Amino acid sequence: MVKEFSESVPSAKTSKTRKTSQRIRRPSKHRRIFALLLAAVGLSVSSCADRLLQEGRELEQLVRELGTPKQNHQRVSRVGSGHQRNASGDFAACRQFFANGRPPVLAPQPTQRALCYDAFAILHSGASKTPVYVAEKLNRAAVADADEVRTNRFFADARLRPAERATLDDYKGSGFDRGHMAPAGNMPTAQAMAQSFSLANIVPQAPQHNQGAWRVSVEAATRKYAAKASGDVYVITGPVFLPSIDESQGIGPGNVRVPRYLFKLVYDEDRNRAWVHWHRNDNATRAAQPISYEELVRRTGIEFLPGVYPRG
Structure with missing residues (x-):
């Protein structure tokens, strides 16, 4: 009986060896989960790196295609001083939305139209059927x-003109939100609220971006800052297109162009501070650190605060 018992029950040493072997062959549940987490993080980091690399290439392409501020100033000069005066004079009824009453400087296009509203001003493009920019004072x-x-x-x-404006049919079934550039949440009166829903103030925007990072980290954050500022805060918002690609990509019968990026420039006049929210128009976009005013000018070739910032 003793012999049978000893043969049927392994020794302590043998049992320990088998357990060790089992641990080597089959990782614990916690280790398997940890390994899966590491794999997921690695994939996420790789995806993020690819995205950043792609955006870097796009930004450099933007600079090449849109031109530098100096090149754009030369284009403006070639148009003639009389045209410059007329172009800036289009905002005569709503200069209060621009710092020092000076609109941005950019090369004028035949289909650009200056529009004044109660609480904001728009330079509209009949080519893209979207704003070029929208200016507010908060x-x-x-x-x-x-x-x-x-x-x-x-x-x-x-x-x-009918041929230069977006329509409601353009956005139907497009998969894009009608994204405000001057937010409805900034409107001080019922009439201004109604005006903010003009499609001239709208761009096709990725839904999750419009309702997420842009609404919370950009629009709400800008209002919060202006509510605490000691003076006026000038805000310029707009789309950025990559000409070689985005010109052929649009929505609806009118081919309303879909911007590659959106920006919101914030300028605190009293503190002489400016910063820019720059977001890719994508559902995957999350909150990001603002870029400098100088970087915005480099990327777009537009002087948004001419003779105002930077100030000595």
Whole structure:
């Protein structure tokens, strides 16, 4: 009996060896989970690196295709001083939305139209059927007064030629949100709220970006800053297209162009500070550190604050 018992039950040493062998052959549940997590993180880092590399290439392509500020100033000069005066004079009824009353300097195009609204100003492009930029002036009083009920009544702006404006049909079934450049949440009156739904103030925007990072980290953050600022805060928002690609990509019967990037320039006049939110128009975009004003000018070739910033 003793012999049978000893043969049927392994020794302590043998049992320990087998357990060790089992541990080597089959990793614990925690180790397997940890390995999976490492693999997932590695994939995420690789994906992020690829995305950053792609964006870097696109930005350099932007600079090459859109031109430097110096080149664009030369284009403006070739048009003639009389045209420059007329172009800037189009905003005569709404200069208050620009720092020192000076609109951005860029080479004028035949289909660009200056539009004045109660709470913002738009330079509109009939080529893209979107804004070139939208300008606002915010301060404590303006933000405190922005408590209007959202209307959601989008409309095509009749001041624009039919061939140069977006329509409601362009956005139907497109998969893109109608993204405000001057946010509805900034509007101080019922009329200004209604005006903000003009399609001249709208771009095709990736839904998750519009409702997520852009709304929270850009629009709400800008309002919060303006509500605490000691003076006026000038804000310029707009789309950026990659000409060689985005010109052939649009939505709807009118081929409204889809921007590759969106920016929001914030300039605190009292503190003489400027920074720029720069986001890729993509559902995967998350909050990011702002870029400098100088970098925005380099990427777009446009002087958004001519003779105003930087200030000595």
